[in-house]
Amino acid sequence: MMNRLTRIALVMMAAMFNYRPNLNRYLKNSDGWINFTIGLKTSSGSVEQAIVFFDGRVSVLNRIPDDADAVMNFVDDKVLMAVVRITPNEMLNLILKNKIILEGNMAYLQAFNYFISLIMGRVHQKMLDKASAKERKERKALCDTGGLSREMEDRFAYRMKARADEDIGVKYLEDPYLAEYSLDDFPLIKRLHREHFNTKPAISSERPRLMTEWFRRNGFETDNRGQPWFPELRQAHAFKYLMANKVPVIRPGSLLAGTCAPEDVAVIIYPDTTGTMIWGELGSIDKRFLNPCSITKKTTEDLHDIYPFWAKRITREWIRDKYSYPLCQKIDERAVASFNFKTVSLSHTVPDVSAFINKGTKAMIAEIQEKMGSLKEDETGKADTLKSMVLCLEGLNAYAANLSKEALRLAGVERDANRKIELMTLHETCRRVPMLPARDMDEAVNALWVFWIGLVMENNNVSLSPGRLDQILQPFFEKAMEELSTGEERKQYIEHVIELLCCYFIRNAEHQNLVPDVANYLFSGSHAETAITLGGVTREGEDAVNDMTYIFLKVTEILSMRDPNMNARFKTGVNSDTYLKRLCEVNFITVATPSMHSDDAIMETLSHNYSNKIEDVRDWAVTGCVELTLSGKHMNHGGATSINMVSGLEMALNNGWHPLMNWHLGPKTGQVENGDFATFDEFYCAYARQIQFIIENAVQFNNMAAEAYAYLRPTPLLSVALQGAIDNAVDVTRGGAKYNTSGTFNIGLADVVDSLMVIKKLVFEDKKITFKQLKDAIDSNFENDPALHAMVMNKVPRFGSGDEEAVEMANQVASLIYYSYKAHKNFRGGDYTVGFWSVAQHSAYGALSGAIPGGRKAYQPFTPGLTPHPAASNSFLDNIRDVAKMNPRFMDNNIAFNVRLVPSAEDSREKTVNTMFSYIKSYFEQGGMQMQFNMVNTAVLKDAMANPENYKNLLVRISGYNAYFIHLSTDMQIEIIKRAEFGL
């Protein structure tokens, strides 16, 4: 019955595309007909149909041919029925919940989605509008008072001061905290800031259009003579073409020339990695509820024309074809046990920004050509690699030349005298940089920005990080200050620098990454994660905090933007307390940034990996979120792949079978129901084996992805910017950089440790329950045994409770992950590094994982990073002490640890900052590695009312009083929230 219905639907679709010219034209693009076959079936076999798009005709088959490009496997008839009624975005959600399993080329599946949306367009739009209205209403009900903004405004209004003599690194700032300035003092910035936030991001097709144009003319796999392209050369030519032909834009009022795209706030498309993921959404992305992106008709048509060219030239598809859909890819595409990010982007690193600012492309080209001259005749690969680097630099130069012309043209028609001067200055600046060394701050930042545009034109705009800008720009600051003699001139210069950097921050936020709707729901979206790292020590080990450090902090404070992602290094005993307190204050004001890192713990772990390289170690910076990178010379790919540590647990509890995936993918390590585990150690071994299996496959897939990149998308411009690649004459995707690693992030540590403690204590040591009893409880999501759930939540020590055994268990699990990765090498011959941070993966993986012995219920998020569960202790200090006890050796790709701060209206700013300072100072002194503050505000308190199990340690701030927020009556909780909103 279902089979007939499916067939009828497909036949109707085929007819529409066959007989309606306005639909039929979509079956074609510049390359010719878009040909592919999609199969649909149910697991039981009750349905099997296929739809074939071939040379402009659509037909329907009663069976799925062996060479179908992709197959949609529906778990049952019901799910298939539902598909007719949902939007493409919701389809992706069903896929993630493993209700629809996709096998095959994802790009063609997206094309199929797009074709469906062409027919169902209006229906889908109505459904989307209805769903959006509903969600808007629900959200309003939750946040009825809308009281957040008053709290936040108050935070900005008061600012602490400091004195120059409190920090010896400060040479010129009288008050390092720059308390006198607020956003109101910079009207240009205030306008640009407001405009930025009021601008809906737009999908931009400029980049993929220009590059595809070049590839169509000159070939991708082979050139016009039929010879295989050396990939680096091919990419470099296309890059140069793109840079020479992209529209040179100088935004009104901006002190920086150049933009990533013509659109004001642009989503950049990389069709060889993630671009095609929105193919199916092209009709609906404008109106979706979360993070809608506007898209013009022309852009839609451009992309539909471009995408088919890339359908088989996508990293993921390249692997699928070459390795015949290997097991590791199957596991990855279920997205539950692990998820690879290399297939999304391979850009996480800190390039050598200083070289572009201080050397200039002219000198770099000369250097490379000299190197080329020294090569032997047969070293053609190296010669081509170096040639591709030169081509990229020429591309940058061409773009700068175009910007210079544009500045001149704009100056010609500019009526405002001041702006005319600014534009003429930009005209001169772009004539000089990045070709020649920058002579002042404005040239330096312009050089950085043009270089950056080049980087994100070549490679995904995810986690490319400028690094230690305070160190790089300080010499320009000092030089300028020395040349100014009066206090007034110096003050004006400082204000100019603040304004310039604000422009840079806002510019940098203009390029956004592509977020398919599924990512909105799973990861709450993501952003470019351009990380800047402040403070710490110099290569020689001296205090690196300087004037620019504080200026950057001021810019961070007044803009309060999520990107660039600000990070601060702190070296205990070397950096001043004044600096640390300022970091705390900025965190308080902005609610979230900068993230703080301890040089002691981090340099300890880096020194272990890079012994005898102490200077490079001291020069470390953050990539992306928190990843550890040796600045300017380290192809670290900080966020290459992630694993779900809880999946290993679910598989160990189910003899290698995963409940949500309904798939026996792992090794058979023992059945709980059969009493196969006589001791805790036996179960722990089972966990270890499952984790090793997951890691093995994650690594294998990642290495395949790296191989795909080396062919599909080498990055010669980035190679110029990572030391080692020129000397070795090898592209960084092939291992040319001085240092080579792949960074991992591993999610669910606290949840796993707490669950293991439950098994160890309740089942094996105290023998309060049997293992089978526990298993039955989690299989029923604890619904069959609420008393057991309560016991698990209340009677077993957790990681973060101060219990020594739990901390030992955490270190043991961390070392298990560490050694499991170290057993493998990456594609470039480097090590895998181990991180315990999660971005928003703790939400995504949590949504795909069932209940676990630690008490977390099914599909709930894990704790972020390695943050202990809120139920671990009533006092954060226990959390802090335990996390500080983690061995840094096993965490060589950093961690993320969130600490909640409960401010009280009665606290002065000084008291709040001093408290934060005390937490983090003590934490670092005890060996802690990284910490970020989460300020508790009314939104959090409201969540605590709704979900008390996540807020066991939320204090009620009353003197002499012994109680916690979740224990108060509902009325009292509401009262407290109201008071917090109004600062009472």
Add this chain to the structure above:
Amino acid sequence: MKDSPLILEIKGNSLDDGPGIRTVVFFKGCPLDCSWCHNPESKTCQVELSYDAKQCIGCGACVDSCPQGAISKNHRFFVDRRVCQLCFTCADNCPSGAMSKAGRQIDMNDLLTQVMRDKPFYLTSGGGVTLSGGEPTLHMDFLSELLRHLHQNDVHTLLETCGHFNFNQFEQKLSPYIDTIYMDLKLFDPGEHEAHCGVGNQLILENFERLLELSRSGMFELLPRTPLVPGITDKKENLGAIAGFLKAHGVQQAKLLSYNPTWHAKVSMMGKDNPLADQAEMNAWMSTEDIQNCKDIFHHNGIEV
């Protein structure tokens, strides 16, 4: 552990019980019996049974296990306290902790180990350990030993007290090891004090004067505090009298504690009736205006609050 007092809670990461980050040790037992006490579980010196309905999952394990049959969901306070023999079988069997013992004995070494764990935070924040409750001075010897250990370990000590204790004992056993004392002056009129707090205030006022002398000799810091309780302590006459008393003794600094209306639920947890729960003003936070009026009374007497 014969003389070992009962502890209600060791609360870490407190920012409101003295300077810096502190650990507060709440002792059980108090010589006073204030009608508004916001820690009603701290009044008696015996272990009591506490029932927190918010944590209860309704599993019935307590009902089944009670040898007296004292527990029933039909009872107003869930546990019939007249029948309950305080055997605590229910608490031992409760999986969620809703049924729990208020008050437990703790070994001095265990207590010290626990409070010393946060010493790094005390050092970086100018914090330390606060002794509160209940009334810590009911257990002079234990308190003395505890304070001595803390003092020897360079931990700042702060005592919150109602002031009703034997002064000689205090001077001998506690003074040498205390850095700061927060002492409550609640009601000035002796009759009112007895009516609302269960005992007169003569000893308290005398102790305050003698402590003031010691503080002036540099032994410790002393801060008088007055909890504002609507309709009881916040009356003009009372505050005026306290301010006058302080002024006469040359005291220039005091603290007023804003009323905390969240304590009512705790009384039910003890299975007791709460006559003040019905009064409207006892269920609300004080307005900023009212609090300012109270502060002004002290300001007029030259006292900073």
